[in-house]
Amino acid sequence: MTGLVQSALSGGRALLVGWILPSLINVLIFGFVVVPKLSRFAALGAEKGQAAIFGLVATAVLGLVLAALQTPLYRVLEGYRGWPQWLAHARRRHHLARKHLLRNRVDALALTEQERAGRLAVANESVLVAFRAHPIISRYLTTDIRKGEAWFALLNEQLHRYPLDDRQVTPTRLGNAIRRFEEYGYDRYRLDSQVLWHELNAAVPDMARQQTDDARMSVDFFVSLLYGHLLVVAAAIADFAIGNAVRPWLVAATIAVLPPLMLLWYRLAVVATDEWAGAVRAMVNLGRHPLAAALGLTVPDRVEEERAMWHLASDLVRTGFHPGQTALDTYRTAPGEWSARGEPTLPAARPSPDADGTSPS
Incomplete structure (x- = not known):
């Protein structure tokens, strides 16, 4: 935070x-x-x-x-x-379980709608059967189907209030x-x-x-x-x-x-x-x-390379310099190229004074 x-x-x-x-x-x-x-x-x-x-x-x-x-x-x-440690752990487990349940309910509803529309892939048929056989998810699925599209959007909204990575889940809803x-x-x-x-x-x-x-x-x-x-x-x-x-x-x-x-x-x-x-x-x-331009870096065309660049840049700011971060040189923009890209350039150097100590006009 x-x-x-x-x-x-x-x-x-x-x-x-x-x-x-x-x-x-x-x-x-x-x-x-x-x-x-x-x-x-x-x-x-x-x-x-x-x-x-x-x-x-x-x-x-x-x-x-x-x-x-x-x-x-x-x-x-x-x-x-x-928060006491035991309470924080208990609430985190609660929110992990709630996140997974929401994920399963959303997936089960989406697969059911695909089945009704005749677009359910063969690979997902066994997944839908497993959802319907699950004692908890099947009970929710019956109710969720009855509530319609607006309810599906609300479930999605609740699910999206959780971080994608389970390791990032915190003990509270606001967190x-x-x-x-x-x-x-x-x-x-x-x-x-x-x-x-x-x-x-x-x-x-x-x-x-x-x-x-x-x-x-x-x-x-x-x-x-x-x-x-x-x-x-x-x-x-x-x-x-x-x-x-x-x-x-x-x-x-x-x-x-x-x-x-x-x-x-x-x-x-x-x-x-x-x-x-x-x-x-x-x-x-x-x-x-x-x-990236302000940091003197060029964003690569490929997504994986961009992710590698930002990982190095974030690590440089977070932990300081170490030899492995020389890999960031691959993405650095030469100062002479900044002007061509429309980025700010350093102020021009003052002209050297003439022999009599005056600057050229």
């Missing part, structure tokens, strides 16, 4: 919508429910100035703190930090939804977008970069809302426990309502990663040629 996390203060709109706006929502809940006297929200008619100051200061502080801590906050939700596009460049081209993220971000067209920022902003919004709710619930529980609640019934209702909403925001954050994944995929596909 580190490669995809940008500076907390980069992009005013991303900061405002992704972190400040959800912080405002949580500050309002906190002010009305937990500390109505301190916030003056309960007496807006008489204390509008104090209420506005409290709201603005609290919103700015909370939003900026959450934005600055976004890396560890994401890591917890992705299952990389704060898998993010990991699928973190591995995209490496899986297709051996271009490690995590290692070369900043270089890639600098080389892609502005529209592709903006798409990625906008897509991530939606996920940030729900993550910020979730963590803000968590802080409000913790404060409400403390307020209720010490008997300091002004309106105990409202505090109790807040404690009961916000946790289910946190689950909803988490699910929406997972769904919102679809747009983020598409934007990152576009960055890799459209940006790898400008990135």
Whole structure:
């Protein structure tokens, strides 16, 4: 995740919508429910100035703190930090099993549709028979067929929120939804977008970069809302426990309502990663040629050779130079060729001064 996390203060709109706006929502809940006297929200008619100051200061502080801590906050939700080892392993096994089941359900549905259309290959007939004989897949297949094409598309969507490589599966849904596009460049081209993220971000067209920022902003919004709710619930529980609640019934209702909403925001954050994944995929596909040119490399015509080139380039940035990386010389572009390819060239050398110390006109 580190490669995809940008500076907390980069992009005013991303900061405002992704972190400040959800912080405002949580500050309002906190002010009305937990500390109505301190916030003056309960007496807006008489204390509008104090209420506005409290709201603005609290919103700015909370939003900026959450934005600055976004890396560890994401890591917890992705299952990389704060999880007991036994629980992380158990959840990873669960998601591996879920991914394989989704894969089998999608394949079984696709083969059934081919059979109905009379296009089922002879080699796949035995596969479909095995699916129908399986006690679990056959039960799902009957239901999935009845639900139609829209359900098939939904199953495909859920499957595509997992990384292709089973070794990349993480303990959480959000972790898998993010990991699928973190591995995209490496899986297709051996271009490690995590290692070369900043270089890639600098080389892609502005529209592709903006798409990625906008897509991530939606996920940030729900993550910020979730963590803000968590802080409000913790404060409400403390307020209720010490008997300091002004309106105990409202505090109790807040404690009961916000946790289910946190689950909803988490699910929406997972769904919102679809747009983020598409934007990152576009960055890799459209940006790898400008990135290669910026690095002084020529993308080979053959896919296997391109994968070898990106593997070497990623390894060079990740681990540093070692003798085996001299193989990268095969793909390097001579500086004199950059201008012919339309790439930036080094500034021209200043003319040598004449004997009297003046430059030629």
